[in-house]
Amino acid sequence: xxxxxxxxxxxxxxxxxxxxxxxxxxxxxxxxxxxxxxxxxxxxxxxxxxxxxxxxxxxxxxxxxxxxxxxxxxxxxxxxxxxxxxxxxxxxxxxxxxxxxxxxxxxxxxxxxxx
Amino acid sequence: xxxxxxxxxxxxxxxxxxxxxxxxxxxxxxxxxxxxxxxxxxxxxxxxxxxxxxxxxxxxxxxxxxxxxxxxxxxxxxxxxxxxxxxxxxxxxxxxxxxxxxxxxxxxxxxxxxx
Amino acid sequence: xxxxxxxxxxxxxxxxxxxxxxxxxxxxxxxxxxxxxxxxxxxxxxxxxxxxxxxxxxxxxxxxxxxxxxxxxxxxxxxxxxxxxxxxxxxxxxxxxxxxxxxxxxxxxxxxxxxxxxxxxxxxxxxxxxxxxx
Amino acid sequence: xxxxxxxxxxxxxxxxxxxxxxxxxxxxxxxxxxxxxxxxxxxxxxxxxxxxxxxxxxxxxxxxxxxxxxxxxxxxxxxxxxxxxxxxxxxxxxxxxxxxxxxxxxxxxxxxxxxxxxxxxxxxxxxxxxxxxx
Ligand SMILES: Nc1ncnc2c1ncn2[C@@H]1O[C@H](COP(=O)(O)OP(=O)(O)O)[C@@H](O)[C@H]1O
Ligand SMILES: Nc1ncnc2c1ncn2[C@@H]1O[C@H](COP(=O)(O)OP(=O)(O)O)[C@@H](O)[C@H]1O
Numbered sequence: 001x002x003x004x005x006x007x008x009x010x011x012x013x014x015x016x017x018x019x020x021x022x023x024x025x026x027x028x029x030x031x032x033x034x035x036x037x038x039x040x041x042x043x044x045x046x047x048x049x050x051x052x053x054x055x056x057x058x059x060x061x062x063x064x065x066x067x068x069x070x071x072x073x074x075x076x077x078x079x080x081x082x083x084x085x086x087x088x089x090x091x092x093x094x095x096x097x098x099x100x101x102x103x104x105x106x107x108x109x110x111x112x113x114x115x
Numbered sequence: 116x117x118x119x120x121x122x123x124x125x126x127x128x129x130x131x132x133x134x135x136x137x138x139x140x141x142x143x144x145x146x147x148x149x150x151x152x153x154x155x156x157x158x159x160x161x162x163x164x165x166x167x168x169x170x171x172x173x174x175x176x177x178x179x180x181x182x183x184x185x186x187x188x189x190x191x192x193x194x195x196x197x198x199x200x201x202x203x204x205x206x207x208x209x210x211x212x213x214x215x216x217x218x219x220x221x222x223x224x225x226x227x228x229x230x
Numbered sequence: 231x232x233x234x235x236x237x238x239x240x241x242x243x244x245x246x247x248x249x250x251x252x253x254x255x256x257x258x259x260x261x262x263x264x265x266x267x268x269x270x271x272x273x274x275x276x277x278x279x280x281x282x283x284x285x286x287x288x289x290x291x292x293x294x295x296x297x298x299x300x301x302x303x304x305x306x307x308x309x310x311x312x313x314x315x316x317x318x319x320x321x322x323x324x325x326x327x328x329x330x331x332x333x334x335x336x337x338x339x340x341x342x343x344x345x346x347x348x349x350x351x352x353x354x355x356x357x358x359x360x361x362x363x364x
Numbered sequence: 365x366x367x368x369x370x371x372x373x374x375x376x377x378x379x380x381x382x383x384x385x386x387x388x389x390x391x392x393x394x395x396x397x398x399x400x401x402x403x404x405x406x407x408x409x410x411x412x413x414x415x416x417x418x419x420x421x422x423x424x425x426x427x428x429x430x431x432x433x434x435x436x437x438x439x440x441x442x443x444x445x446x447x448x449x450x451x452x453x454x455x456x457x458x459x460x461x462x463x464x465x466x467x468x469x470x471x472x473x474x475x476x477x478x479x480x481x482x483x484x485x486x487x488x489x490x491x492x493x494x495x496x497x498x
Binding site for chain 4: 038040068074099
C-alpha cells in the first residue's frame with residue numbers, strides 16, 4: 001500500500017500531533033504527544049476526513065506515539081468505532097505499552113474497540 | 116375494554132403492590148406503595164408476563180398509587196420502554212403529582228418514556 | 231447540629247434492607263425537624279446511597295457486606311451518612327446502571343460529600359435544610 | 365504533609381488550560397517526591413477532574429468560570445485538589461459523557477473526596493502515595 005504525502009495538523013501546543021495517511025482503501029490516523037479535551041476539535045475533523053470522501057475498507061488509529069491520554073480519548077474512540085461501523089470500515093487501534101494501554105486496562109475498554 | 120380478574124403479587128413488605136390487568140389487546144401494570152431495588156424481581160416478572168404470551172397493542176404502567184420511587188424505578192422503566200418497543204406495544208406511563216412526578220422532573224426523563 | 235446525638239444503624243447490604251433503613255432515616259430526620267419537600271428529598275437521596283452500596287460495593291457472588299447509616303443534626307438541619315466497606319468507587323465497564331444515582335442524590339441535597347478509598351469502601355454524606363458548605 | 369506549603373493556580377475553565385494545569389500539577393507532585401506509576405496516575409486523575417470542570421461546571425454558552433488547582437504534601441505523599449464555582453454535580457439527561465471520568469479518577473487514586481454544593485460548585489481531592497483515609 002502506497003502512503004501519499006500526509007496531511008498534517010499541528011496544534012499550538014507542540015505536544016499533540018495528528019496526521020492522516022491515506023493508502024489504497026485504508027486510512028490511518030496517527031496521533032502523538034499528549035491527547036486531552038483540547039484535541040477534540042482536530043480529532044473530530046480528522047475522523048470525518050478519514051471516513052468522509054470515499055470511505056476506506058479499513059481505518060487504523062495509531063496511538064503508539066501518544067504519551068498521555070484520558071477519558072477524552074476514550075470518548076473519541078467510542079465515536080470512531082461508531083462511525084467506522086456505520087461506514088463499513090474495519091477498525092484497528094494500535095497501542096504501545098505505556099499511558100494509553102494502562103488507560104484501556106483501567107477502563108476495560110480495549111476489547112470493545114477493535115474488530 | 117373488559118378487565119378480568121387481576122393477577123396479584125404482594126411482597127412480604129406490605130408497602131409495595133404490583134398488579135397485572137389484562138384487557139382486550141391491552142395490558143396494564145398497576146404499582147402502589149414504595150418501589151425500590153427490592154421490587155426489581157417482581158417488576159421484571161410482571162413485565163415479562165405483560166408482554167410475554169401474546170403481545171398486547173398497548174402497555175399501560177400506572178404509577179399513580181406509587182408513594183416513593185428512586186432510580187431503581189427509572190432503570191426498570193427504561194427496560195419497560197425497550198421491551199415495549201421491541202414487542203411493538205404502545206407504552207403509556209401514568210403518574211400523579213408527588214414523588215414519582217418529582218423524580219421524573221429531576222432527571223428530565225418523562226419525555227423519553229411515553230410515545 | 232451538636233446537642234442531639236446521632237442515630238445509627240448497621241445492616242447487611244441487601245435489597246430488602248433498603249426500605250427499612252430508608253424509613254428509619256426519614257423518621258429520624260423528621261424527629262430532627264426536617265419536613266416537607268426537604269424530607270422527601272432526603273428520603274430519595276438515602277435510598278440512592280443505600281442502593282449503590284447494595285449494587286456496587288461488594289462482589290456480586292459473595293455474601294453481602296455491611297452498610298452503615300447515620301442521621302445527625304437538629305432544628306431542621308440534617309446530615310445523613312451512608313457508608314460501606316466495599317471496593318470503593320471504580321470504573322465498571324459492564325455497569326448495570328445509567329449513572330443516575332449519584333446525580334439524583336447530588337441534585338436534591340444542599341450539599342454532598344463522597345469519599346472513596348480504594349479497596350476500603352465508600353462514604354456518602356448528604357445535607358438538607360442547612361446552608362453550610364462541605 | 366505539613367512543611368512544604370501548597371502550590372496553587374487559577375485559570376479559566378477552558379480546554380486549552382487543561383494541559384497547562386495538568387503539567388504544572390505533575391511537576392509539583394514530582395518535586396514533592398511522587399514518582400513512577402503513582403505520578404502517572406496523578407497526572408491522569410488531575411486531567412479528569414480538570415476536564416469535568418471544563419465540560420460540566422458552567423453553562424455551555426456563557427463565559428468560562430474559574431477552576432482552581434492545588435497540590436499539597438511532601439515525601440511522596442501528595443494530595444491534589446481541583447475546584448470550581450459552577451453548578452455542582454447534577455443529573456444531566458443529555459450528558460455528553462460515558463460517566464467514565466470520576467470512575468477513572470477514583471480507580472487510580474489511593475483516596476478521593478468529592479464535595480458538591482448545589483449551585484456553588486464542586487471540589488475533587490485525590491490522594492497518591494499516602495495510606496491515609498479521607
Ligand atoms: N458504594 C459504592 N461502592 C463502589 N462503587 C460505587 C458505589 N456507589 C457508586 N459506585 C460506582 O459509581 C458509579 C455511578 O453510580 P450511580 O451514579 O449511582 O449510577 P448507577 O445508576 O449506575 O448506579 C456506579 O456505576 C459504580 O461503579
Ligand atoms: N465539576 C463538575 N460540575 C458539575 N457537574 C459535574 C462536574 N464533574 C462531574 N459532573 C457531573 O457528574 C457526571 C459524571 O461525571 P464523569 O464520571 O466525569 O462522567 P463523564 O465521562 O460523563 O464526564 C457528569 O455527567 C456531570 O453531570
